[in-house]
Amino acid sequence: MQSENRQELLRIEDLNAWYGESHILHGMNLSVKEGEVITLLGRNGSGRTTTLKAIMGLVQRRTGSIKVRGTEVIRMPSHRIAHVGRLGYCPEERGIFASLDVEENLKLPPTLADGGMTIDDIYEMFPNLYERRLSQGSKLSGGEQQMLAVARILRTGATLLLLDEITEGLAPVILKSLDSMIRKLREKGFTIVLVEQNFHFAAPLADRHYVIEHGKVIETIDASELEAKQEQLNRHLSV
Amino acid sequence: MPISVILAQALLGLNVGVFYAMLSLGLAVIFGLLNIINFAHGAMYMLGAFVALIGYSYLEQWFGISAQIGFWGSLIVAPLVVGALGVLIERTMLKRLYDLDHIYGLLLTFGITLILQGLFSNYFNVAGTPYPATPDVLNGVMNLGFMYFPTYRIFAIVFSLVVCFVTWYVIEHTRLGSRLRAGVENPQLTQAFGINVPVMITLTFGFGAALAGLAGVLAAPIYSVSPLMGADLIIVVFAVVVIGGMGSIMGAILSGLALGLIEGLTKVIYPPAASTVIFFLMVLVLLFRPAGLFGKEK
Numbered sequence: 130m131q132s133e134n135r136q137e138l139l140r141i142e143d144l145n146a147w148y149g150e151s152h153i154l155h156g157m158n159l160s161v162k163e164g165e166v167i168t169l170l171g172r173n174g175s176g177r178t179t180t181l182k183a184i185m186g187l188v189q190r191r192t193g194s195i196k197v198r199g200t201e202v203i204r205m206p207s208h209r210i211a212h213v214g215r216l217g218y219c220p221e222e223r224g225i226f227a228s229l230d231v232e233e234n235l236k237l238p239p240t241l242a243d244g245g246m247t248i249d250d251i252y253e254m255f256p257n258l259y260e261r262r263l264s265q266g267s268k269l270s271g272g273e274q275q276m277l278a279v280a281r282i283l284r285t286g287a288t289l290l291l292l293d294e295i296t297e298g299l300a301p302v303i304l305k306s307l308d309s310m311i312r313k314l315r316e317k318g319f320t321i322v323l324v325e326q327n328f329h330f331a332a333p334l335a336d337r338h339y340v341i342e343h344g345k346v347i348e349t350i351d352a353s354e355l356e357a358k359q360e361q362l363n364r365h366l367s368v
Numbered sequence: 369m370p371i372s373v374i375l376a377q378a379l380l381g382l383n384v385g386v387f388y389a390m391l392s393l394g395l396a397v398i399f400g401l402l403n404i405i406n407f408a409h410g411a412m413y414m415l416g417a418f419v420a421l422i423g424y425s426y427l428e429q430w431f432g433i434s435a436q437i438g439f440w441g442s443l444i445v446a447p448l449v450v451g452a453l454g455v456l457i458e459r460t461m462l463k464r465l466y467d468l469d470h471i472y473g474l475l476l477t478f479g480i481t482l483i484l485q486g487l488f489s490n491y492f493n494v495a496g497t498p499y500p501a502t503p504d505v506l507n508g509v510m511n512l513g514f515m516y517f518p519t520y521r522i523f524a525i526v527f528s529l530v531v532c533f534v535t536w537y538v539i540e541h542t543r544l545g546s547r548l549r550a551g552v553e554n555p556q557l558t559q560a561f562g563i564n565v566p567v568m569i570t571l572t573f574g575f576g577a578a579l580a581g582l583a584g585v586l587a588a589p590i591y592s593v594s595p596l597m598g599a600d601l602i603i604v605v606f607a608v609v610v611i612g613g614m615g616s617i618m619g620a621i622l623s624g625l626a627l628g629l630i631e632g633l634t635k636v637i638y639p640p641a642a643s644t645v646i647f648f649l650m651v652l653v654l655l656f657r658p659a660g661l662f663g664k665e666k
Binding site for chain 2: 212220229233236237
């Protein structure tokens with residue numbers, strides 16, 4: 130793909146982030162162009178989830194630079210970042226609201242841009258959600274909750290998605306449908322940042338992998354180099 | 369005992385109950401979203417009544433404005449004034465306390481209560497001033513078939529029930545309500561979706577205060593307007609909220625109505641217990657269902 134000509138949607142430079150006193154990110158750098166799918170790989174606690182949270186403004190303190198669609202958001206309040214960046218965020222714990230039913234959960238995130246999926250599109254894609262639309266969000270199975278967490282950001286018209294561990298704890302058949310969903314989104318030109326523990330799930334989907342350790346990128350691996358650098362990668366992830 | 373006596377007390381009880389319901393509803397909304405125990409709620413109620421009284425009787429004398437705000441106007445103006453004060457209090461003071469223990473919010477709002485009560489006691493009779501502007505249509509009595517009942521009280525009951533129902537409906541069944549509930553449950557993620565939670569919190573506090581102000585206006589024609597009218601009521605309202613369950617909207621409304629009724633009926637059966645029966649029930653609820661009748665255990 131001619132990725133050079135495409136617009137850079139996300140550029141992170143020298144990002145540092147803190148929770149209270151703990152300094153989690155130590156100078157992250159990465160860049161994602163329009164239409165790319167990238168993954169953040171690394172062990173637990175390496176700072177991948179914090180990177181996504183820092184982009185969304187959900188850490189207590191952050192310094193450095195985060196440019197989303199060319200706009201600096203490092204000092205922006207959290208509720209403006211999604212609008213400015215047309216960003217959709219799916220948190221690791223899924224963040225399904227127990228006090229809302231399934232349909233309210235779906236409709237909760239405000240529309241950020243035209244072109245999002247309609248409620249009907251979503252129900253067609255995930256018939257389970259339609260059947261359970263009046264159930265309380267927390268009553269869904271893990272797989273259904275994951276579908277809901279992803280579906281609700283597709284409704285907003287966001288085209289830059291930050292997906293945190295969407296495969297965690299899910300059955301293989303659900304993994305398959307998530308896999309085909311991400312492929313479809315990529316074909317449609319979505320830009321996706323995946324935080325993934327499941328490398329076998331992420332590897333065939335991504336254009337590029339960032340290996341993260343101690344809060345910074347220690348290696349960047351293009352999809353084409355994957356085979357050559359497999360051993361290195363295994364060492365980093367100690368799989 | 370004649371049935372008409374019981375029915376009359378039940379209706380009077382319901383009349384008190386709607387005030388309990390409106391006030392505990394505001395407290396529950398505020399507690400649910402802000403996690404603040406708003407001790408100043410009684411003072412907001414008192415303030416609502418005073419805005420009505422001042423708007424009718426003192427505008428010219430105090431401010432040189434030759435105008436009068438009647439009862440209907442006060443139903444709009446007083447909640448706006450009290451709500452605006454609520455917004456001011458939240459923006460300048462309460463928002464600094466969200467990360468601290470509940471006790472700080474309680475102390476701050478208690479202090480605000482003392483200041484407001486002291487201020488009004490300085491200018492008004494503590495024993496109460498009658499509100500002279502009840503509209504003619506609401507004066508007199510209505511024949512309910514089985515008894516005669518003051519028209520104004522019927523109006524107050526119906527009006528409050530409508531306000532309570534609309535508030536409940538908005539919170540439980542509208543898009544705005546689902547955002548509020550989401551903001552209560554997970555403010556961070558709600559913000560990350562692009563919803564301005566701080567503004568929502570401020571407006572919710574203003575709305576809760578406005579509800580109290582509205583209850584104050586409704587109370588003005590029935591009870592006399594006094595600087596301590598809120599202080600007398602708020603203790604009972606706290607008991608109502610505890611019985612209903614902190615943060616439960618429907619719980620606050622239903623237990624407000626039910627406890628007003630129970631209090632009214634106790635007056636028929638055993639009058640000396642009327643003012644303590646609510647507290648007795650609160651003790652029972654705390655013993656057997658600490659989270660309240662409608663609350664969820666954490």
